[in-house]
Amino acid sequence: MENDYTMTSPTRPAAGSSSSQPTWPVHIEVRVSPNATARFDTIRHAVHTYITSSFSHLYLPSTLQGWEDVPLLLTSVSRIIASESPCPSPSLPIEQVSLQIHIYQPSDADAFEELASGNGRGEGEEVMAATVCELPSIGWEGLWESLIYEDDVKTRLLDYIYATVVFSDADVDFNIVSWNRMVLLHGPPGTGKTSLCRALAQKLSIRLSDRYPSARLLEINSHSLFSRWFSESGKLVQKLFGTVMDMVDDEDTFVVVLIDEVESLTAARAGAMAGTEPSDALRVVNALLTQLDKLKHRKNVLVMSTSNLAKAIDSAFVDRADIVQYIDLPPREAVYEIMRTCLAELITKGVVGDVEVPSHTQAVLYERTSTFSSAPEDNTPAAQSQSTTRTLSQNSESLETTFSQGLSVNGQPPAQDWRERSKQVSLRLLSLAQKCWSQKMSGRSLRRLPVLAHARYIGTLSMLPPKPSGGGVNGTKKGRGSHDSQPRTVNVQATDVEVWLDAYGEGYRCAGC
């Protein structure tokens, strides 16, 4: 196994390995603590040694544990993850791993600046046209992992970027093979399109850091580009892209441009053609298309755009997108996982009583075992057929592995009642996920469901302790998934998980209200 820092496809076995077995590139992302003083190369070397000497297999994706025992890593690192990999098995023998270790130190979440454009009329009015954020940013940590999609959307987007980098490296003649460095994500509101763009930008800044020591995300506020003086909008677009071009001129910086709700900038041209919009609208779209055409020749840029109304977007814009990806409402499995991560976060922060919330795979296994041992909760033919379909679609071997891993604590089976409780929670969550899914809830609605359910069916005022005691009823809990992983003080009475699930069960009905 080599510590291979060169660009390899994230999804294919690496060629030319010395052994007869194929090796798979596995991306290890190492987040360096803000106060670390060690050199990145030194940390990289220590991580490589730690992984190769500590693991016989790597589970993908996973958060690696045990590095705290290495003094250098303890003082320098705050998290190490092995990213998801499309290799056929969720666990890879270490001999078949080609480690790609990425060391990064995220910048402060508040480290963004606002870009204002004058209206060009010399009247002093400034339009807030965009925000610029240094990447990787602490604010986007964990975002990639939190987004759950049915098919390999995330991996496909990463693959696309890798392909463009490989072609650029090979100096492929742009007159013969060309691409526009542009992606369009479209779909219903609240399905995570904007989040996915930010998460991808963050991922790229980490994965491409060997090539581009710095990276920036520029988010364009499409609406603001429409000046009160409409005729100035084309100039605003031009001016803004002038700033983008200045950033891209620094070839050590990778720049991701995010144009949210792009239909508001590009819808106008069809209307203009039909004579129903003023010709100024035409100038805006033309200005944007011209600027995009200039950008495509630059290696260190990616333009991402999102829309809820793909049909309303000018066809010339859509045609320029290399990838036009529909982002659908979350499927049933993703609904469960979103709800599970919400509940797990509340448990970690002490808002809900402690219980293990199993993954979807394990919940399905519980469902299967309880289907065999007792009558299912929902006896309708539709529910039974869904249960069977899900069950049959799972690989039983990997289910058994997950089952045994998920239920062991330090290698010992947990207490029977803990296991039973965990099982009941997962079965109830599964049934709730089914209901939310059939209501066609978006990721956004699902993520706000906990606060709505809590507010409506549990309430907080009556449960606040009379006087914050510093430790709260649960004492001080370690913040997991929070950016700084600092201990946090919990001052609310933890709600029993059963009560919480009752509230959740009622709450989904009023989601969105």
Ligand SMILES: Nc1ncnc2c1ncn2[C@@H]1O[C@H](COP(=O)(O)OP(=O)(O)OP(=O)(O)O)[C@@H](O)[C@H]1O
């Ligand atoms: N598939 C998903 N998995 C996990 N979280 C999701 C998913 N879809 C949406 N979310 C969550 O929903 C919230 C809203 O996401 P976001 O604003 O990115 O959606 P959007 O598609 O851009 O919405 P809009 O089209 O209305 O601008 C975020 O907190 C995001 O994490």
